[in-house]
Amino acid sequence: MKFHYGVIGSGRQGTAAAYDLARFGDAESVVLADSNLERAVESAARVNALAGVDIARSAHVNVHDPESIAGLLQNLDACVSAVPYYLNTGVARASIEAGCSMCDLGGNTDVVLEELALDEEARRAGVSLVPDCGVGPGMISNLAVFAIEKFDVAEEVLIYDGGLPRDPRPPFNYACFFNIEGLTNEYAGDALYLRDGAVARVPCFDETEYELVDVPQLGKLEAFTTAGALSTMVTTYAGKLRTLKNKTLRYPGHYALFKGLADLGMLELEPLSIDAGSVVPRQLLHALIVPKFTPAPDDTDLMVIHIRASGKIGGAAARLTLDLLDLYDHATGFTAMERTTGFHAAIVAQMMARGEIARGAVPLERAVNAARMVEELARRGMPVNLHIEREGEG
Numbered sequence: 001m002k003f004h005y006g007v008i009g010s011g012r013q014g015t016a017a018a019y020d021l022a023r024f025g026d027a028e029s030v031v032l033a034d035s036n037l038e039r040a041v042e043s044a045a046r047v048n049a050l051a052g053v054d055i056a057r058s059a060h061v062n063v064h065d066p067e068s069i070a071g072l073l074q075n076l077d078a079c080v081s082a083v084p085y086y087l088n089t090g091v092a093r094a095s096i097e098a099g100c101s102m103c104d105l106g107g108n109t110d111v112v113l114e115e116l117a118l119d120e121e122a123r124r125a126g127v128s129l130v131p132d133c134g135v136g137p138g139m140i141s142n143l144a145v146f147a148i149e150k151f152d153v154a155e156e157v158l159i160y161d162g163g164l165p166r167d168p169r170p171p172f173n174y175a176c177f178f179n180i181e182g183l184t185n186e187y188a189g190d191a192l193y194l195r196d197g198a199v200a201r202v203p204c205f206d207e208t209e210y211e212l213v214d215v216p217q218l219g220k221l222e223a224f225t226t227a228g229a230l231s232t233m234v235t236t237y238a239g240k241l242r243t244l245k246n247k248t249l250r251y252p253g254h255y256a257l258f259k260g261l262a263d264l265g266m267l268e269l270e271p272l273s274i275d276a277g278s279v280v281p282r283q284l285l286h287a288l289i290v291p292k293f294t295p296a297p298d299d300t301d302l303m304v305i306h307i308r309a310s311g312k313i314g315g316a317a318a319r320l321t322l323d324l325l326d327l328y329d330h331a332t333g334f335t336a337m338e339r340t341t342g343f344h345a346a347i348v349a350q351m352m353a354r355g356e357i358a359r360g361a362v363p364l365e366r367a368v369n370a371a372r373m374v375e376e377l378a379r380r381g382m383p384v385n386l387h388i389e390r391e392g393e394g
Helices: 012-024 037-051 064-075 086-100 109-116 119-125 134-148 180-186 254-264 281-293 337-354 370-379
Strands: 003-008 027-034 056-060 080-083 101-104 128-130 153-165 190-195 197-205 211-215 219-224 243-250 272-274 277-279 301-313 316-327 385-390
Touching: 003 012, 003 064, 003 337, 012 027, 012 037, 012 080, 027 037, 037 056, 037 153, 064 086, 080 086, 080 337, 086 101, 086 109, 086 119, 086 128, 101 337, 119 128, 128 337, 134 153, 134 243, 134 301, 134 316, 134 337, 134 370, 153 219, 153 337, 180 190, 180 281, 211 243, 211 301, 219 254, 277 281, 301 337, 316 337
Parallel strands: 003 027, 003 080, 027 056, 080 101, 101 128, 153 243
Antiparallel strands: 153 301, 190 197, 190 243, 211 219, 219 243, 272 277, 301 316, 316 385
């Protein structure tokens, strides 16, 4: 059976998602839509060239107008929303109106909750809505569930992940392979953890949560608290897990510099009055660091996910580690960030089109069969390495 897909937003992640749909999605067609038609045309041409088949086409859409989006989605089986997070509720409503299942790249838990509140409407329309696809939240959520399901009783799950340059440059030892606003959004506010089975708010850069973690193939990396990556998973597993945490991984030296900027107030959004004018600290920070964080043409990246879990198997204490490392793909030109973000969303869209996901608006960790996700990642050259050690084993 062949399917018709749409991707709204033809930037870096949207193009990667469209390529994956064209290659793995049993696609009859893939529509790449954008408010910038020229960008959509270029993206569709790239997808067709990489896939070796004339399957993608471009379209113009007003991403701020749900009616324009609904018109685009008519007669499509599933779509990926790769637009800024604050537009996703409108895209979700348009998807329901058009009768097209939809997933998105998440980015803000409040917006995700607005989408999930559309559950009854989505059920009536016979469509699936699954927010929070990508890496974190997204792939890390599915892989954490995969780890949890290996235990008879899971107790603690610690998730570490990060997108990193292959060749870090001081002083920040970082390059940004996605929008800078996404980075600073993660670095501001509070994270939600589970502590003793209850939801707890933890500030970003909390000193008590900082640690150095030994990650296979990469050595010691800094791990610290950032916001938003667990999203709805915290409430899903409240009372079921004793501990659930997620921390961002960076090369040593990054944490202290950015914590200093945060302590100075450089991540704040309230304007500051300066002489006769005003400035938003975070916007000023963006202007200063974008030239420093923009990758050079020959820079490549990696994406790492490292999970540690503990619990009981057969009545005995057990520990589990799970690792996934993805690298820039020279054959396609997709960065590791594009691959892990765009491909994950595309996999969910394919599952929706094939009827593998229940109708309605469902949190990602409940919507997707974790073992199936692991299978699909392996098909794309992203194998998961799993190790389980039971009490008494060497």
